[in-house]
Amino acid sequence: MDELLPPLLNGTALGALLLLAALGLTLTFGQMGVINMAHGEFIMAGAFVAYVTQQVIPSSDLSIPLALPLAFVVAGFLGLLLEVTIIQWMYRRPLDTLLATVGVALILQQAALQIFPAQGVPVEKPSWLDGQIDVLGYEWPLRQVFTIVLAAACVAALAAWLKYSSFGRRIRATVQNRDLAETSGVATRSVDRITFFVGSGLAGVAGVAASLIGGTNSQMGVQYIIPAFLVVVAGGIGQIAGTVIAALAVGIAMTFFAYWTSGSLAQVLAFVLVVIFLQIRPQGLFTVRTRGLA
């Protein structure tokens, strides 16, 4: 148990972080088919919101909980701006959105480099996340528990919103049959915008979590974008349940590999595993046709 428990718990926390990074993509990529390479920079924006909030309210006990909704709104508006200015002209050209958003990502990185100190900024975690809890003899850092709780809350909120709210119904209707939805009186353009707002906003929330784990700087978003897309594809595009399982599986597998081998090899092995899985099951864990959304 001693050998298995730490990597299992650490892996779950890493999976939760991947899940937070990928959750927004299940909407913007999964539901809307937009390949948004600037998603990582929305995560960065969320992390910088955490920093700025902390500058205004120095107590990290208060500033971090407050930063979560703020980061959601700021990243959401960045997403909305991107949708209105660029993406809405490219809905039928996914490769063009890929190229355009890579450019947007670079612009956002350079903007962060100009605005904030080049070396990055400190984000202090709340004092109630100091310390560890004892799980069968392993001192599990509380911060990891926080990441898992935050991811679970976001998944639950998103799933409930899609399933039970009237807006969730409109999103699902638009995705399943845009023309029919439109003739039934659904304003599909505003559905697109709100979906993009929420998807990007979730990246902002992920950014706050990321700011407590690693550095907050202009380059931080880059490390999340590829794993996030990988998780969404492996989970089955547009499937929240699939994304949850895929994120946890990748996180736990990567951590076990890192535990047994080395940090560099772990990444390679985890990605190889996903590629093999997609060879066997190209549609991912779940598919749209067999199950409803969420």
Added chain:
Amino acid sequence: MLNTSRRRVKTLLATGAIAATAALVLSGCGSRADDATAAAAGSSCIDTSGDTIKLGFLNSLTGGMAISEKTVSNVLHMAADEINADGGILGKQIEYIQEDGATDWPTFAEKTEKLLTQDCVAAIFGGWTSSSRKAVKPVVEELNGLFFYPVQYEGLEASPNIYYTGATTNQQIIPAMDFLAAEGVKTLFLAGSDYVFPRTANAIIKLYAAELGIEIVGEEYVPLDKDDWTTQVAKIAAAKPDFVFNTINGSSNVGFIKAYYDAGLTPETTPIISVSIAEEEAPAMGHEVTGNYASWNYFQSLDTPDNPKFIEDWKAYPGSSGVTSDPMEAAYISLYLYKALVEKAGSFEVDAVNAAAAEGGITFDAPEGTVTLNGDNHHISKPGHIGRINADNQFDIVWESDGFIEPDPFLDGYDWFPADVRDALVASAG
């Protein structure tokens, strides 16, 4: 069919060769050098006819390394402004050409070639990662240019066309190990980013640890662009070493320090000694890094005659980060060292500058103290210092070497470093 396509390839190759030759002949850079044969030998087109002398600054201003290299670029500008205000080099004002290496190693090579052949600069200053230096090296060697490299690195190199003003291993890694031995450390854990510097440094650390009777209880690497160190920190917590030797570079250090603090490891129980955390990097890690150690030659807190003015000038300089640190001080040295070399040589010509270096006796009163250039290996003497990070993210000096340490990039003077290991490391470093 096959025949025609082959012929086409041949024609293409021939055209390419002709074009290349033509370009070579045409470029020739106007061969303004005094000695026409030097130009024919494929080198100098340095223009010394006017009141100015062109120098190239090559730093990553965009991309991942901009985080670190922007400061080096700024301090080079400051040094150039200072020298110009003081009358320039051999009476000529420095006219610098700033190029962006863009965190891309082929770009470093391209820009070096551009600076040497099109701009005809007398010398190039910059680079940070070993990969950028290794991209520049073959170009300056082939074109017989000069490159001044300002960052501590893994040693095992001495190019006749490169001057190294940062520490080599026997001026940073070995002093750190001496400090650990003096502290009575018995067990050590090695944590590093996965690239040439940490790998080479750790190879040297392991050999020296055996000599000092320190046991290495673990060794972990994480890719440079990954912040998550949770799993590796769990291994450190399980291994319970006396000290951790940290060769992590860049933003990944923030993730390491956070995971370390999260796991309940503290400087009281398991201190860390780093070779990449300086005054610039520490603030991004908040209070969680306080109490840990770093090994450098220069610290802002050093009490030397020339340090206060350097700090004051830098704080007042536009674009300043407000703190001074080892790599930027080494970059500051590099420009003044070049000035001293040129003035001794009485010429901007590369061969004359190198000859002046070989004669020896080039010194500069640097903020870290008076450094002396070693004419054989093109490195400089440096004092070794260990600092402890305090609550203001400055360093309290807790240990210093016995005087200045002569540079020994190939560790020839250390008998615990076997020649076959050296050859293998030199070969693998390329």
